[in-house]
Amino acid sequence: MTPTPVTGRVTVVGLGPGSPDSCSPEVRDLLEDASDWVGYGRYLDLAADIVEPTGQAMHRTNNRVEAERARHALDLAVEGGRVVVISSGDPGVFAMASAVMEQLDADRTLASAIEVTVHAGISAAQAAAARAGAPLGHDFCVLSLSDNLKPWALIERRLDAVGAADLVVALYNPRSRHRPDQFGLAVDVLRRHRGDTTPVVVGRSVGRPGESVRVVTLGQLAEADVQAEVDMATVVIVGSSQSTTIERAGREPWVYAPRSHPD
C-alpha cells in the first residue's frame, strides 16, 4: 500500500495538572507552533495560561464529545492543519489519545496519511500523589469509576480484584451529580479487603486555583459528608495494607507506600 502523502499533522498533548510550570517544554512548543487548538473549552483556557495564543484557530468543544472532537482534529489535519488536541494531565490516561486512536481505527487510511504523535503530561493522580508524599510509590492501579462506556459490574469486579491483590488504587471520575451513589458502592467493595484505618488521599483540582489535598481513612471515606466532597475534579487514592501515614505539625500527614511488602 502506498501511503497518501502527509498533509497536516495531529499532536495529542497533555498540559499536566494545570499550573504552567508543570507543562513540559515540548508541549509548550507544540502549542506555539500549532495552527489549530482543539479541546474541551476549559482545557483551551488552561493552555492559554501556559502559552499566549498568537492567532491559532480555537476549536472549543463541550465535554463528553471526545469522538467528534477527535474526528474534527483529523479532518483539520487532512486539510493541512498543524492541529494540537489538548487534554489536561496526560492525554494517554482517560483522555484524548484513545479517542484519536479510535478514529484512526475507524478510518485506517488516515493512520498512514496523517502524521499523528502523542506527548505525555503529568497526570492528575501523579500530581495528587506528589502533594501527599508517595502513595503510588509501589505497585498500583488506576481505574475510572465512570460507567458511561463500561458496565458497572466490570468496575466492581476490577475493584474486588485489586482489593484482593492488596494494590494501591487511584480512582478517576469518582463521583458525579448523575451518579452520586456509585462511589459509596466502590468504597464498600474496597472495604471488604482493607481495614478502616487504611489511608486515603483525596486530591481535588491539584495544581489549579482552589486546590485541596486531604488525607482521610477508608472508614471516613464511607461517610456521606466525606463522600459529598468528592466530584469529577477529584482523584481518590486508596492505600494498600502497607500504606502508612506520617504526622506533620500543622499540615495534612504524609502518605506513602513502602518499597517493601512482607506479603
Added chain:
Amino acid sequence: MTPTPVTGRVTVVGLGPGSPDSCSPEVRDLLEDASDWVGYGRYLDLAADIVEPTGQAMHRTNNRVEAERARHALDLAVEGGRVVVISSGDPGVFAMASAVMEQLDADRTLASAIEVTVHAGISAAQAAAARAGAPLGHDFCVLSLSDNLKPWALIERRLDAVGAADLVVALYNPRSRHRPDQFGLAVDVLRRHRGDTTPVVVGRSVGRPGESVRVVTLGQLAEADVQAEVDMATVVIVGSSQSTTIERAGREPWVYAPRSHPD
C-alpha cells in the same frame, strides 16, 4: 509539639523520561536553585544535560542504595542545604519519594523539622505509552517485577489478579541479569488470562539515546529471543482483551486501549 525551626529543605524531583524537553519548568528551577544534587550517578548526568550545574555539590551514589541516599539528603538539609533528590521519570513511581518517606518515618522529628516537597515527572510507562499510541488509555496497573523487596509469590498473585480483571498492565524492572527467568514466569501467568494475539508494547530507554519501541504479541513475548531484549531499562505494557493495534505503513503499529469495554 513545637516543631524545630526549618533549616534546609529536600525537594524530591523527577526529570521525566530523559530528554530535556520533557522535564517540567518547575523541576528545572529547583535544580538550578539547589545547593546539593543527590542521586544515582546516571540520573545526575541526565540532570546536567537539562540544567547546567553552577557549583552545586554533587552527591553521586550507586544504584540500590536508596535508603542511605535518602537519609544523606535529609542530613544535608538539617545542615541547611537546599537539596534536590533526583530520579528519572516520576519520583513517586518506583523511585526516591518512597525512600525519602521511609526515612522520615524512621525519624519522625524530621517530618516537622525539614521542609520536604515532591515534584512529579512524566514516568517511563507514560513515555513508552505515548510513543505507541494510547495503550494506557483505559483502566490499568503498574507493577514492578523485582522481588528484591517483596516475595515472588505476591508478584504472581498480583499478576493473576490483574490478568483475571482484564486490566492492562505496565511492568517495571521486568528482567535483570540476576533474575533472567522470572520474566518468563510472569508472562506465563498473564497468558492464563489473555490470548496470544494480545498486543504488547516493549519500550526501552524511551526519550534517551538508543530509544526503541517495539510492538509484539503476547505469544511472541513468550519466546526466548524476544525476552532476551527485555532488561531493566525496559517497560513492558501488556494489553487487555480490548487492546487493539492499527497498522501504519513503514512503522510499528499503534496500540490503544478503547475507552469502552463490553465486559
